[in-house]
Amino acid sequence: RKEVEQDPGPFNVPEGATVAFNCTYSNSASQSFFWYRQDCRKEPKLLMSVYSSGNEDGRFTAQLNRASQYISLLIRDSKLSDSATYLCVFNQAGTALIFGKGTTLSVSS
Amino acid sequence: DAGITQSPRYKITETGRQVTLMCHQTWSHSYMFWYRQDLGHGLRLIYYSAAADITDKGEVPDGYVVSRSKTENFPLTLESATRSQTSVYFCASRGQGLTYEQYFGPGTRLTVT
Numbered sequence: 639r640k641e642v643e644q645d646p647g648p649f650n651v652p653e654g655a656t657v658a659f660n661c662t663y664s665n666s667a668s669q670s671f672f673w674y675r676q677d678c679r680k681e682p683k684l685l686m687s688v689y690s691s692g693n694e695d696g697r698f699t700a701q702l703n704r705a706s707q708y709i710s711l712l713i714r715d716s717k718l719s720d721s722a723t724y725l726c727v728f729n730q731a732g733t734a735l736i737f738g739k740g741t742t743l744s745v746s747s
Numbered sequence: 748d749a750g751i752t753q754s755p756r757y758k759i760t761e762t763g764r765q766v767t768l769m770c771h772q773t774w775s776h777s778y779m780f781w782y783r784q785d786l787g788h789g790l791r792l793i794y795y796s797a798a799a800d801i802t803d804k805g806e807v808p809d810g811y812v813v814s815r816s817k818t819e820n821f822p823l824t825l826e827s828a829t830r831s832q833t834s835v836y837f838c839a840s841r842g843q844g845l846t847y848e849q850y851f852g853p854g855t856r857l858t859v860t
């Protein structure tokens with residue numbers, strides 16, 4: 639099983655739509671989980687951490703399911719500016735972070 | 748300005764040349780990282796450093812050398828560049844705390860001809 643798996647997409651949605659991404663990870667010892675956002679040809683930027691109880695930041699909701707070893711990101715009321723690649727990230731033993739290859743979202747008017 | 752910077756932003760070099768990519772952060776973060784990003788592979792860790800004078804290999808260290816004589820700088824050297832090292836290189840840093848989130852520089856786009 640790959641360390642991290644994401645549906646690469648692209649997800650093409652209209653403005654205002656709700657869209658969800660899932661990401662599965664293989665290392666059951668992972669403790670920290672994140673979603674990063676990466677715009678074309680730019681650096682990844684931290685979107686939000688993912689907590690065990692689930693957490694919300696405005697239109698974005700992140701969930702963690704340890705039993706099934708996946709995290710999810712829900713985006714409500716999609717905006718054109720949400721178009722980007724979303725990277726699923728978790729820590730391996732110690733310092734290293736493992737990055738998924740990303741899910742591409744395209745929001746159209 | 749505070750943050751993490753990389754230089755040069757773009758570099759074209761020839762096979763066999765030595766190239767050094769610079770990374771500088773002003774947060775006094777303990778940890779610094781070098782990644783490369785290629786189509787189909789995502790971000791892969793090359794080297795990281797937990798503090799000045801402490802470095803360790805990541806997933807793809809071959810052909811690269813790092814040093815960290817000062818906390819704020821973490822240069823990456825390609826000793827003899829190869830075409831397979833054509834990539835986008837990102838430097839990142841994080842603090843000492845228990846959280847693991849990293850903050851990235853703007854990247855260096857390197858082309859080896």
